Amino acid sequence: MAELQKDFLFVLIKSLSTSEKRQFKLYVNRLGINVDAKFLLLFNELDKMNEYQEEIIIQKKISTKQQLSNLKAHLYKQILVSLRMNPIHQNNRIQLREQLDFANILYQKGLHKQALKILDKAKQSALELDEKTIASEIIELEKVIESQFITRSIDGRADELIQQSSEVSLQNQYATQLSNLSLKLYSEMLTHGYVKNDEDRKKVMHIFDSQIKKIKLEKLNFTEKLWYYKAHVWKNQLLQDYKYTLKYAYHWVDLFHQKPEMMFNHPVWYIKGYNYLLKILFLYGQVDRLEESFNNFKKTVNSENFVQNDNLQSLIFLTHYNSLMNIHFIKGEFFAGTKLIPEVELKMEKFKDKIDEHHYLILYLKMAALLFGSKKYPECISYAMKIINSKGNVQEDLLFHTRILVLMAKFESGIDEDYDEFVKATQKFVQKMKYSDEIHQVIIEFFKKLDGLLPSEQQTIFKNFENQLNTFSENDYYKRTLLYIDIHGWAKSKVKNVDVVEIIKGKVKKG
Known part of the structure; x- marks a missing residue:
């Protein structure tokens, strides 16, 4: 992914649509500002640039280096004022x-x-x-x-305002407590990841119970219920309790369906709720319900009544293509899934300034996994290396499983000149992981043992490895590791000597 431009004004101007640029110029003219006003000259110059180049602005004498900062700040403010007046941004x-x-x-x-x-x-x-x-x-x-x-009505009016103020204050108190709880749980997920032992579980439950026990669901209005369901979704995700994650994700989405006018007020949270619902249905392997919910999502967000803006379009893009690729995964339709890759990459370029790098790397991992399932191993490795070579702060779980996918692809393809070197590098990576577990060590040891074995010897190694993974699958704390990349299904396919697609299709649940 191309490095994002760091100049906020330049990024803002490049995000403007043709109609927004036209409105800005009409707004400037309406102010009676001379067409040669410096901030308008700066706008036109930045609009023409493909990359931000401050030296060109200085060379063309649009501004001196000393004045440029103030001029840019003024232009930034005028663009925002113009956008605020645009009906499309009204809510x-x-x-x-x-x-x-x-x-x-x-x-x-x-x-x-x-x-x-x-x-x-x-x-x-x-x-x-x-x-x-x-x-x-x-x-x-x-x-x-x-x-x-x-x-003359001050007595009655005073009582009315006092009552309204007290009621709204109480509701705001509920909303603050629940939003704080939701944010804390979300922060735990980002900083520490899913619970890995009983101690982690106790910590999450303490955070949750200390706040949620004060809240009575029947006393909550829409916004408080929304935060209430979010808190339950994030808590159960942390605990890897997907049954209850699914339950509260349904509640989250249904809250909007019961009060559709709130989609206009909180469209981001409607999309986010659907994103969690679709993700959990995928993890459950519920293909019929996944496809039904996905179609309902598309129908709603593409309707004329749904709010449209750049931020929402980027979120819809992520939810749409993550879910669509998940549907191909769950049905074992890897080849059909790879046909999406050029389309996804084109849209990734379109939204590059609006989506954080982590979400882009997740898309690259899905592409690499689809290519692996299609037996396009060199292409799989190429896409996986985009993640490994990323210069950003990549989550260690994502890096670990990407490395495992590369090892799987190297083994399958026979492109193993640097196989042993890559295993050693991955082992060093695991040793440096902040949150490594026994399962990480077992997986690395498995790939070390594979190197240089005859096919007849490999069968025994795969059988032993599958037995180990069967044991891990019974432990709630290792669920996520086995779901990230389906190494378990791959090992089973080797033991049974069948295509991995057959294993995947055997997991699909109907209804």
Whole structure:
């Protein structure tokens, strides 16, 4: 993947659509700014560049080196103002804040009744949309105005605002507790990964129970329920309890289906919920339910009513192609899956500024695995090496399983000139892993033993290895390692002397 440009202004300009660039220039002209204004000249110059080159800006005397930083900051702000005015970027939250801004302006002009009228309407909308943070700000401004603008109904009005303020404050308290819990669990997943022993499990359960026991589900509104289900999904993922991960992922998605208008307000969380649901259905091997849910997802996010913006399109892209490749995996359709690769890479280039490197490397691993299943071993190794040679901070689990896939491909292809060297490098990598387990050592020892054996001798090694993996598969803490790359299925195929596709198809669950 190409290294992302680091200049924020340049990346922002390159993200603009043709219509957004046109609107920006109309916005600038509407301000009555001379067409030769320096920030507009800077915009046009950056728009023409393929790569950010500050020296060209200086050479063309658009700005001096000393003034450039301020000029760029001004241009950045003007682009954001222009984008804010674009209807395509409007959403309920922005519109509510706009109404709050209008009310503040009216209040400062002493037009109290007009301000209160706007606030009351905005408050009702905020409460209906479960935007309690904004609702709280609106109520606070109402209280400020009411305390200075005396009306005959002040007694009843005061009681009403006090009750509303207390109710919204309580809901915000629930939301804060649950969002903190969800964020903490998500952080645990990113920093420490899935639980690997009883001690890890106790730690996760302590974090979860200390917060969740204070919460009563029946008292929660939409947003709090959303955080409640997220917390359960991430907790059960950490514990590798896929039955309950699936249960709460369904609850998460169904929450939006029960209140479809919330898809407009929280489209990111709708997509994320579906992403977890589709991933868990894949791990379960539930092909019919996976395909049904995938089709429902596509129908919803591609409908005219679904919010469209660059961020959402990048998330939809990830969910769509990860799920589509997973469907090919689960059905053993490796050759058909490899036909997706050029299409996926084209879209990866399109979204390169909007998606973090980890998610791109996961896509490369899936491509490499599809190529392995299609017996295109040199291509498999080539894609896997994109991950191993990545200069970013790659998760060690991802690197380990990528290395294992390379060893599998080298063994199958006979491209084994550097096989022994690669095994040694992988063994060193495992020794340096922060979170290595017995299973990692067993897998490396297996590949060391394979080197240089006759086919008749290999059969015994594969049989012993399969027995070891059978034992590991009974341990809940090793589930994820065996699911990452299906080395277990590969070993079984060697023992039974059948194509790995036959093993995979035998795992598929219908209904």
